[in-house]
Amino acid sequence: MGTLIDINGLRKSYNEKAVLKGINLTVNKGEIIAIIGASGSGKSTLVRCIANLEQYQNGSITINGKKNSDYKSLNGILGMVFQNYNLFPHYTVLENITKPLQAVMKQSITDAEKKAKILLERVRLIDYKNQYPSTLSGGQKQRLAIARTLAMDPKIVIFDEPTSSLDPELAHEVFSTINELALEGQTMLIVTHQINAISHFATRVLFLNNGIIEEDGTCDEIFCNTANENLSSFLKMVEFDDLY
Ligand SMILES: Nc1ncnc2c1ncn2[C@@H]1O[C@H](COP(=O)(O)OP(=O)(O)OP(=O)(O)O)[C@@H](O)[C@H]1O
Ligand SMILES: [Mg+2]
Incomplete structure (x- = not known):
C-alpha cells in the first residue's frame, strides 16, 4: 500500500x-x-x-x-511535464485541455470544458482560454502544460x-x-x-x-x-x- x-x-x-x-x-x-x-x-x-x-x-x-x-x-x-511544454499549437488554451479529455478519457465536451475551466482558474489562465499557445509567455505555456497534465488526474x-x-x-x-x-x-x-x-x-x-x-x-x-x-x-x- x-x-x-x-x-x-x-x-x-x-x-x-x-x-x-x-x-x-x-x-x-x-x-x-x-x-x-x-x-x-x-x-x-x-x-x-x-x-x-x-x-x-x-x-x-x-x-x-x-x-x-x-x-x-x-x-x-502518471503524467509528465517537459521542459519545452509540448502544447498543441493549433488548439486554443482551452482546447489544449478539452481535446485530450475528449479523445483519451472519452469525456463529453460539456464535462471536458467544465474540468478545463476549473484547471485554468487554478493555474490562473482562465482569461487566456480562447488564445493560442503562441501568444502566451513561457511561464504561461508551462502552467498550461501543467494544467493539461493534471486534467488526466495522475497519481504521479x-x-x-x-x-x-x-x-x-x-x-x-x-x-x-x-x-x-x-x-x-x-x-x-x-x-x-x-x-x-x-x-x-x-x-x-x-x-x-x-x-x-x-x-x-x-x-x-x-x-x-x-x-x-x-x-x-x-x-x-x-x-x-x-x-x-
Ligand atoms: N537518445 C540518446 N542516444 C544516445 N545517448 C543518449 C541519448 N539520450 C541521452 N544520452 C546520453 O545519456 C547520458 C545521460 O543523459 P540524460 O539526458 O539522461 O542526462 P541528464 O542528467 O538529464 O542531463 P541534463 O542535465 O543535461 O538534462 C548522456 O551521456 C547522454 O549523452
Ligand atoms: Mg535532462
Whole structure:
C-alpha cells in the first residue's frame, strides 16, 4: 500500500554506453522528490524510463503495482511535464485541455470544458482560454502544460526541468504552481537545478551521479550537511538562484 513507483536494478545503456548503472528506488504516495545531478548524469533517462518513454536492458519498474508497458497505458496514473511544454499549437488554451479529455478519457465536451475551466482558474489562465499557445509567455505555456497534465488526474506527476528555459520571474510563477500542488499532497518527481525553489517543498532529494543514486536524503541532509565530495562540488557549481 502507498507505493506508487518501485524500481529494482534498473540498467540502461545507449549503444555501448552505460547511462543508468543499477537504480533502486521506491516512491510512496505523497512524496515530493527532487532529482538533482550534473548534466549527463542520467536524470532525464531515469524519468523517461519511469514514464515508459525509453526501453531499458535490465531491472524492473513497477508503477502503481503494475509492470510498465507504454506511455499511454499510464494515463490517469502518471503524467509528465517537459521542459519545452509540448502544447498543441493549433488548439486554443482551452482546447489544449478539452481535446485530450475528449479523445483519451472519452469525456463529453460539456464535462471536458467544465474540468478545463476549473484547471485554468487554478493555474490562473482562465482569461487566456480562447488564445493560442503562441501568444502566451513561457511561464504561461508551462502552467498550461501543467494544467493539461493534471486534467488526466495522475497519481504521479513528473517534471523534467520545467523552468530551465524560463527567466527567473517566470520560473517563479511555475514554481508557485508546483508549490500549490505540493500543498495539496500531489506525488511528484521534479528534475531541476533550482535548489532554492525546490528546498521549500521537496520531502526528499536524490543526487544522481554517473548513472547511480549516490545520495538520497532530506533537503537538510543533501543541501546542508553532505560529506559526499561529488555532491558538494556539484552544489558549488549550481547557481543558487534567488527565486524565493
Ligand atoms: N537518445 C540518446 N542516444 C544516445 N545517448 C543518449 C541519448 N539520450 C541521452 N544520452 C546520453 O545519456 C547520458 C545521460 O543523459 P540524460 O539526458 O539522461 O542526462 P541528464 O542528467 O538529464 O542531463 P541534463 O542535465 O543535461 O538534462 C548522456 O551521456 C547522454 O549523452
Ligand atoms: Mg535532462
